Amino acid sequence: MRTDFGAPPLAASNRALVEERLREVREGTGIKETLTIEWRGKPLHVEVIDMPVNDLYFNPGTHRIRAQRSHEPARDRALDEDPWSDDSQDYLHFLLRALPKDPALRDKDFDALMESLREFKQTDPGLITRDGILVNGNTRRAALKDLGVPSIRVGVLPESCTWADISTVELSLQLRKDHRRDYSYINRLIAIDEQVSAGRLLPDIAREFHVRKETAEQDVWILSCLRDLIARSSTGDAQLRLLDFEEAQEKLRELHRRYLKDSAVSKEKADLLKESRLAAIALGYSKTDVRLIEPDFHARYLDRLLPDSLKPAPTAAPATVAIPGLNRSVKAAGAGVAVAKALTDTVLKALAVETAGDKVPAPQLAEASRTIAEARDAFSSSLEFAGKDARVRKRRQAAPDRITDACQDLEQCITDLVMARASNSLDEEAYDEAVQSLRAMLGKLALESARSIKVPGDGVSWLLDAAAEKA
Template identity: 50%
Template structure:
């Protein structure tokens, strides 16, 4: 292995045990496991190792984000990755819910129950000094079940930490019965691959996603990192990556909406992003976030905010264009400034509220009050915003229906041409469909006359056409 971590204390003893058992496996031509190794397939012999002598991998992507749950134990893990405190902490994280260390992950329980019922199907993977590369969670489950041994392949002696990370990723991304990486840990793994200099198209292929999805996930990760930075309070408390674990669909939908709006108005897109980010912090559902459009803050939210939550934003100063002294343009992002300032307040309040004890921390209580007031303001703003959106949808429903009907008729024209050239048309059925169309147009014209006292060219044509076919 490389120099990122020192050899575990019992590493050399484990190496001897591994070599002896590998020799037996070679002599017996035993089971093998196939991995991707430095760009090619490599077949490794499988041996049985005592679960109690192996070490959990402190660098595993599976729990990278969760390590920050307990700063004190995480610090102990960094200082002594092979010590009992650090290894016990890794075992705890391998079993718990990604966002709640007090609860056991149902996926872990399912894996443990499967191992109990059917035994270990797929071998894990270790270094020759006993560090688990693949199968960390399986090892934790086997220990909990009281099993003595785990079947593992062994990486070559020349393995580096870069090899360990690459092999772990390739194995975890296979479509097998494994406990999948959490969303945030997957984002971390992607970003690490980018920083290592790999091409985006190669990373997308390895993660079995489209390049557009890779771009989306990187944007989401950037938004999360920016939000964490903005959430930091004077005492150092801030949000953590795992606080965004269950907002995957909200963040991905935010990306799609943001890109669509940004294509025509970057300022409006930023305003929308900040308003929805604030709602994610407050715990709103995805259906509520959809009610937030670029004008949400100005039109609906600002009048509902108490004075304590109205951020003080410096007015936008006009910017002169070099060489044109008499011409100025507005400062960038005037719409988004107030929304971003409010989001900053809520990010910092959320960090303070969840890091302090409500009974003893005045800061935590004050932050909780800020969040409660914000939720009340957003609730009152969402009501009229929802009504306006539903009204707009009703206004557009009839024109969109008619537009869809036009598309169908255009398709019918093309299919009619093809049918004529192939002499494959049911004349009677087509004639019946045209009669039905005439009847539908007559009903449409009748309702249009009642709805539109002043008729435009299109409605006038419809009425005249129906009269001529009556």
């Protein structure tokens, strides 16, 4: 996407009008309204004026709808080629009204903004360049235009403003904690990635976005992962879009945390987990369902339930893979990872075709729908089995976990005893009663252990002997 969109057609007339209105404000005797922004690392107070709504331009580079631009690829390309044409500006207006996760639908938050503006008028000024390009307040201008309001209050940036300044100022205003409407999840990822691409250090970016450095690293990893998925989904003219993953924020974050944990032990198992979970996320499964997917999910459940049409043809996996640009090779991923990746690719391509809808031939769309239905059937059945096994494991582990927790409490009790002895503050009677309760409880535990365990180990044998001595 372009980063310098040049000047709009009405730039000269807007500059003249801005200068005239600024002069009127400076020469007036009333209270002058200003807006404080962060300008090149320092706070700057800019003057606020009224400008005609219809003479201003939506910012083609705004981060607010960066991911949503791909909703109509042809209009997106036209927006890059001629951002100031009526059609391009109308497309931006349409996207600003649209629901971020599905631009085909109207955003209820936009309607709420319109109602607020209708009832209370404009409370906060927007921000423009002297050419009349909105840096902040694009959505407000869209709402005011729909309402037929003739003017909008805006602060005016300095004459030396560049497109890099526009991007930086927009981000700084959006990331203020008191801002009423946040960027969508994907647009936030894109904004962070742009800052990384600009050469900024990750700790500085994290500070500006009010997140921890680890969270910023996670966001960069997730966006890279999503872009890889989109590239893998490409088939003919059909391709998934970043906005198709707008609702997957928590699932993707959990995947990243689990991937880091597993890759520290086994890269291959981590990749198996990643591929199976990504396929489930793309198919729209819930967070609780995705959590059931472990590294052995494909081999243990999915493989036997997949129809032959979704199983890749067996091929010999290479033992090593050459590193481009270096005279070295590394161990290739195992056959299991290749199989899981092939299934994910099949699912992604089918989803891309289904998302394209009537833009692809009907037979191709029907085949994609059949593939998705078969994949969902196999995943749903596999997740049902995985859920049953997880519940069984949880029940099996419940009693040992309780004893482990009790041991931790007793360990803390030892520390408390030492501290109480040092300060001579132990309530000995209460302590004695608690120990008697412990003794009685151990007796009950021994009784149930004897009934439940046919071949006791050393620990259970000690418990049974201790209970027998008490009796």
